[in-house]
Amino acid sequence: MIGKFIFVSLCLTVLVQLLLASGSSPRKEQIPAVGQKLFGLGCHNEKKRIDQLVRTIDAFKQQIPAKNTLADMENALRREKAKNQELLNAISEHVTKEHELEKQKKTLKSKTFDLEKKVLEISLKEKLLEQQKKNLEDIDNNFETLLSNFTDCKENHEVLVQNLTNQLQSCEYERKMGKKIADQSFLDIEAIKRHLNNCTVEKDSLEVEKGNSLRDKTALIANLELCEEKRKMFNNYVLDSFLRNSYFYEVEKYTRYAVARLGMLPIKNAKSLIPEFGPVINDVLSFRYPINIPSCQAAEITNNTSANPSVFIAIISAAGNFKKRNDIRETWLIHLKSVLEKNLLGISTRFGFFLGQTPYDSIQKRIEEESQRHGDIVQIEMDDSYRNLTLKSIAVLNWVRQHCAKVDLVFKVDDDVYVNVHNLVNFVRSNYQSNNKLFGYPLLQTVPVRYKGKHYISIEEYPWVNYPYYVQGPAYFMHASVVIPLLAASQTIPFNPFEDVFLTGMCREKAGAKIQISAGQSSVFNEHLPTVLTPCDLRNYVGLLNNNQFVTHSAVEDFYRNKTQCVVTESDGTKKTIDFTAPVVFKFN
Structure with missing residues (x-):
């Protein structure tokens, strides 16, 4: 088995060298003498397989492009590689930019947070200033009130001082007058005694007049009560004799009766409409x-x-x-x-x-x-x-x-x-x-x-x-x-x-x-x-x-x-x- 494999390998090697040297499909007549010897030595049985292999190689050769086509493909591949490289560079640059944008975004977010923090601080400061302003206004109002109270107090104090001064002056004047009167009293003591005697006489006279007035008042009250009794008797007489159970037919009679009964008098200086x-x-x-x-x-x-x-x-x-x-x-x-x-x-x-x-x-x-x-x-x-x-x-x-x-x-x-x-x-x-x-x-x-x-x-x-x-x-x-x-x-x-x-x-x-x-x-x-x-x-x-x-x-x-x-x-x-x-x-x- 191993010997067969080595033999097939040698045959394939010879064929490949022939193909590379001629640039065309191998033919039987093109095989050198060495090859023929090899075939003659026992390759006949593999001839069909080799022919099949040759046909496969021919088909494969048809699929292999020419040198110019390979060069063009190589150039195209280089251009494609260059484009791919440019694309990779662009992608790399885009990724770099994304990283930079992400960093900028984080930076902006940080700055926004700082700004919001500063706005909050400003708002708190404004509220604090408003409160301070209100406190200042309250202080101003309290100050004005205190100032007004102080002014009133000062005025009252000045009035009080002036009143005390006037009283002191009056007391001093009365003291001087009293001293003067006391100095003269020794000279006028007899006159004072005579005046006291006259006052006693006048008092006795007034007591007599008071007694007479009380008697006159009692008599006057008695006369008024008598008049009221007579008026009631007259009203009852008029009531019983002329008015009771009589028919009303004239308002003037009611007026005269009610005025007499109530003792009504005209109002002085009253405006009369008619x-x-x-x-x-x-x-x-x-x-x-x-x-x-x-x-x-x-x-x-x-x-x-x-x-x-x-x-x-x-x-x-x-x-x-x-x-x-x-x-x-x-x-x-x-x-x-x-x-x-x-x-x-x-x-x-x-x-x-x-x-x-x-x-x-x-x-x-x-x-x-x-x-x-x-x-x-x-x-x-x-x-x-x-x-x-x-x-x-x-x-x-x-x-x-x-x-x-x-x-x-x-x-x-x-x-x-x-x-x-x-x-x-x-x-x-x-x-x-x-x-x-x-x-x-x-x-x-x-x-x-x-x-x-x-x-x-x-x-x-x-x-x-x-x-x-x-x-x-x-x-x-x-x-x-x-x-x-x-x-x-x-x-x-x-x-x-x-x-x-x-x-x-x-x-x-x-x-x-x-x-x-x-x-x-x-x-x-x-x-x-x-x-x-x-x-x-x-x-x-x-x-x-x-x-x-x-x-x-x-x-x-x-x-x-x-x-x-x-x-x-x-x-x-x-x-x-x-x-x-x-x-x-x-x-x-």
Whole structure:
């Protein structure tokens, strides 16, 4: 086996040398004599294999490029190698640059951290400077205060020193005068004794006069008591003989009786609004209003122009009625403001809540806060109580005289009354020129209440069996032309505790104003309505007495949105639904 391998190797070596020498494929005839001898010595069996090998070598030779091609490939390889080298250099340079950028990034990050640290330090320093500045300002303020206190103290000290100096000088002067008097006292001792004797005589005389004065005072008191007894006896005689259980028919008789009973005298130097009404016995022009609302502006007052008649709404409220006032603000006052802001009704109007004073600081503070928040409070400097309603209503008239004199109508309404704004506007448009008139629910031949209660009045206060003709107090209109006459009448008539009886009855009678009586279903007010109001009730009145403003407000809105209807029975028995958009017509006799 080894010998065969050596023989094949020799044959291959000879063939390779021949190929390299000739540069072409070997042929049999080209094999030198040595080769032939070798073949002859035993290579015949390998001839086929050698021929196959020769063919393989020829194929391999065809795949080997020529010298020029190898040179070109070598050059190409060199160029490729050069490009690869350049690429390697570029990559190396890029890597170097990346390292440098990374170093720069780290350096920038370090610098950024240092800058952030410096910014934080600067911010802390700024805060410290602000605090120091504030401390310096506080020190300056404290210094100014201390300086001011020191100045005041210095001034007080100087004043004190001056006072002490003056006192010392005065003492020194008195000491000198005392010494002088003492020196002279020895000379004037007899004169002093004579003066003391005279003083004793005068003292005895004064004691006698004092005794006489005491006797005169006792006699005077007795005479006054006797006069008071006689006055009471006379009043009782007049009361029993002429007034008790009699009918009221003249306000002047009430005035004379009450003035005599109370011993009232005319107020000196009092301004009389209408002197023909008589002497002033009530001061109704000196009311003060510690909390107030702005006066009616001239631009808001129409002064009897049909295009835009005006009304002032005076809402009477008690000091502690915060909920009632808020309920009104959230119901019909919102409706009123909304309608006026849209200028749909063409009416210029103002309103205010009128209340008296309270003895409780907590309630007063809430009233002041309420006024600041809403700007609709007028507080009168008077005690707020039911028996003072007459005084409060007079104070409202005085406020209108001072702050809203050119308004067309005044609508007085209590805080437990709901106002139908649609009817309010219709009424004002229809009656703003009704001079010298009052509009309300009239009461005729109403009798005084003699049993204890809210409306009690004694026979001594009011001996008559009936009240004068008047309108119910919760809601009524008055034309502006009667404001001053009513106020003037209240100057001359002793007060009655019930404001509607006094103002719309007694004062109206003296002022000569007229009460308008409703001639139809619609009216200003009616106290005697059912607890549950019908749609027709809601439609027919301006003022509606209620226990819940929101319930009434919702019912009124339902009617004017046609969710509920007012159905009336005609004379022939047929049912008729009233058009909710049709304005209510107010007719009066």
